[in-house]
Amino acid sequence: MAWKIFKWVEHEFVELGEKLAELGAEDVSRAAPRTDTSFLRKLPTREWGLEHCPALPYWADEHGDPDLKHVLAQIVKLGVRGQEGVSTAYHGLSNDYTIDGQTRDAYEFLYDLPRPGSKDKHPQGTPRPDRLTLQSPSDFTMSWTTYENVDDDSKDLGEKFAATLTDPATATELFWPTIANFGIGYNLLVLDKPDAKRAAQLERDFGAAWHKEGMASLLDEGLLYEIDMSVLDEVGGFTALDGAVRFTPATVTVLKQDKDSKELTPIAIRAWTKGGASHVYTGGDNAWLYALQAAKASITVWGIWLGHVYHWHIVTAAMQMAMFNTLPAGHKLYPLLEPQSQSLIDFDFTLMTHLWGQISPPTPVSSYVGLATLLDRFAAEDGGRSFFDDDPMAELAKRRLDAKDFTKVTPWDAYPVVGFLLDIWEITGDYVTAVVHEIYKTNDEVANDHDLHDWMKTAGHPDHGNVRGLPEKISTRDELAKILTSILYRVTVHGAGSMNPAVNPVLSFVSNYPPCLQRDDIPHPDEDVRATLLEYLPHTGTIGGMTTFYYTFVYSQPYTPLIPSGGVAADPYFPKSQPGCNQALFAYRTAISAFAGEYLIAWNKALDEIRGTTGAPPKYAENQAGQWPSSIEI
Numbered sequence: 160m161a162w163k164i165f166k167w168v169e170h171e172f173v174e175l176g177e178k179l180a181e182l183g184a185e186d187v188s189r190a191a192p193r194t195d196t197s198f199l200r201k202l203p204t205r206e207w208g209l210e211h212c213p214a215l216p217y218w219a220d221e222h223g224d225p226d227l228k229h230v231l232a233q234i235v236k237l238g239v240r241g242q243e244g245v246s247t248a249y250h251g252l253s254n255d256y257t258i259d260g261q262t263r264d265a266y267e268f269l270y271d272l273p274r275p276g277s278k279d280k281h282p283q284g285t286p287r288p289d290r291l292t293l294q295s296p297s298d299f300t301m302s303w304t305t306y307e308n309v310d311d312d313s314k315d316l317g318e319k320f321a322a323t324l325t326d327p328a329t330a331t332e333l334f335w336p337t338i339a340n341f342g343i344g345y346n347l348l349v350l351d352k353p354d355a356k357r358a359a360q361l362e363r364d365f366g367a368a369w370h371k372e373g374m375a376s377l378l379d380e381g382l383l384y385e386i387d388m389s390v391l392d393e394v395g396g397f398t399a400l401d402g403a404v405r406f407t408p409a410t411v412t413v414l415k416q417d418k419d420s421k422e423l424t425p426i427a428i429r430a431w432t433k434g435g436a437s438h439v440y441t442g443g444d445n446a447w448l449y450a451l452q453a454a455k456a457s458i459t460v461w462g463i464w465l466g467h468v469y470h471w472h473i474v475t476a477a478m479q480m481a482m483f484n485t486l487p488a489g490h491k492l493y494p495l496l497e498p499q500s501q502s503l504i505d506f507d508f509t510l511m512t513h514l515w516g517q518i519s520p521p522t523p524v525s526s527y528v529g530l531a532t533l534l535d536r537f538a539a540e541d542g543g544r545s546f547f548d549d550d551p552m553a554e555l556a557k558r559r560l561d562a563k564d565f566t567k568v569t570p571w572d573a574y575p576v577v578g579f580l581l582d583i584w585e586i587t588g589d590y591v592t593a594v595v596h597e598i599y600k601t602n603d604e605v606a607n608d609h610d611l612h613d614w615m616k617t618a619g620h621p622d623h624g625n626v627r628g629l630p631e632k633i634s635t636r637d638e639l640a641k642i643l644t645s646i647l648y649r650v651t652v653h654g655a656g657s658m659n660p661a662v663n664p665v666l667s668f669v670s671n672y673p674p675c676l677q678r679d680d681i682p683h684p685d686e687d688v689r690a691t692l693l694e695y696l697p698h699t700g701t702i703g704g705m706t707t708f709y710y711t712f713v714y715s716q717p718y719t720p721l722i723p724s725g726g727v728a729a730d731p732y733f734p735k736s737q738p739g740c741n742q743a744l745f746a747y748r749t750a751i752s753a754f755a756g757e758y759l760i761a762w763n764k765a766l767d768e769i770r771g772t773t774g775a776p777p778k779y780a781e782n783q784a785g786q787w788p789s790s791i792e793i
């Protein structure tokens with residue numbers, strides 16, 4: 160196949176815009192049903208030996224090559240979106256820091272450029288300011304903007320977060336609450352309750368620590384849990400273009416639960432890389448602080464590429480590809496699905512083939528081929544991951560997690576991320592079920608919808624969507640609603656990551672969720688890492704990469720918000736002849752808006768528990784429903 164790969168990102172955005180206009184591609188953000196000249200193809204993953212990964216699609220031109228208009232439009236849109244925060248959030252990276260003898264504002268350290276709006280000259284320094292190891296744990300506040308007083312409102316939290324890099328007790332105490340309360344954007348359903356078979360493997364892997372920490376007794380009492388990141392053992396690391404090492408070990412973290420408070424505490428961590436060192440750490444070890452950061456790094460890498468991208472981007476795009484290539488224009492399901500099926504395919508393809516080094520977060524996954532390989536391995540686990548395995552209730556069942564074990568007062572309040580995801584699942588399910596029952600009056604109408612069945616067959620076929628576990632025949636409205644709920648849930652829940660409190664101040668203090676380690680050695684448990692820990696943690700430029708990644712979500716406006724600026728009843732998706740469907744849409748939007756408010760309250764309560772004080776939510780975190788995009792845009 161002839162590939163049209165252009166280095167358009169090297170052009171100025173003005174030139175891109177002019178070229179785009181010449182091609183008549185001013186707005187190709189709106190996907191459309193198949194036509195004679197517009198259709199979808201996929202990257203040749205099976206030819207690469209990746210049999211399990213769902214299809215990675217792209218919009219094709221009449222020759223079957225990637226459609227230049229779509230690629231250009233996506234690059235320009237991302238460029239414009241990236242500029243939205245310049246006069247606000249990026250301008251607010253103005254606090255001064257001193258690192259390695261250089262005193263600069265945060266923006267200069269993060270990007271090796273003068274801060275937007277300042278009169279500073281281009282930074283001069285050796286090493287470059289964006290290639291420095293931090294001097295103090297408190298330097299991680301440099302990604303907190305002064306815009307809307309994020310930095311000022313978070314000062315006391317900064318002290319607590321910095322202490323996790325110097326004090327083992329604080330680091331141990333905050334490890335689980337950071338995951339359980341603030342991991343919504345990374346889909347952190349990562350906890351497992353081991354069964355007897357898995358426990359036997361853990362006993363072998365953890366050796367003396369199994370007995371030292373009393374894990375057998377904890378298992379018998381139902382109080383033993385784990386976070387298994389072993390899927391990352393082949394990721395390892397690489398040296399980036401700036402000379403920095405990006406590395407993550409695979410880790411398994413064992414936690415014990417307090418049967419009364421329901422709180423979880425990490426008690427042992429195993430860290431290794433394939434063909435390299437493997438060590439087991441417990442709380443009394445000199446290198447315990449390193450072990451906790453290694454576990455955080457692996458959880459972050461898992462959250463970005465598997466929790467978020469695989470679950471919400473990859474499977475969804477494969478289903479959308481099959482939908483656009485099979486369902487004819489005017490099909491009765493388009494008003495439900497098409498408005499929320501924009502942007503994703505173009506974004507995924509542009510990220511993977513054109514802008515990987517510019518917009519991908521700075522993780523050890525070094526290329527789109529590396530990502531596809533990781534996705535394939537994840538999809539192959541346990542005999543092959545199926546479509547419904549990604550649904551939150553299925554995840555919880557597979558991980559043997561029971562609501563009663565994480566409920567103090569209200570369901571899942573000891574693992575709030577689960578409760579958040581289940582709330583969004585229920586909101587989406589109510590909407591989809593109401594619409595399906597309105598547009599299909601009987602089960603027979605579903606059973607006789609041959610275009611629908613063609614969609615499912617195409618989505619599941621190895622040479623097309625390669626999404627496992629889909630039924631080829633759907634007989635009832637409830638069966639159809641289950642499938643469509645799963646698709647639209649992924650789109651809907653993805654939007655939660657665009658709320659400001661989904662990022663600030665916890666994720667944006669980058670050592671809480673490090674995207675990589677910057678040394679690839681795994682220290683011995685007896686090694687005292689207090690003097691060297693910051694060398695392992697994200698450097699200034701890596702923090703800058705994550706700041707850009709986060710700011711693009713929370714400091715730019717959606718192309719199309721889920722809740723229109725004119726209110727929940729504006730922009731109805733369905734024709735006037737289907738008022739019941741539009742009422743369900745309005746109820747869905749209303750519920751998501753209410754969820755944003757409820758999330759704010761829960762988020763603020765979790766921060767108060769870390770602070771040890773109580774207070775009203777900061778202004779920057781309020782009124783976030785308008786940040787929720789209707790589609791997966793970035």
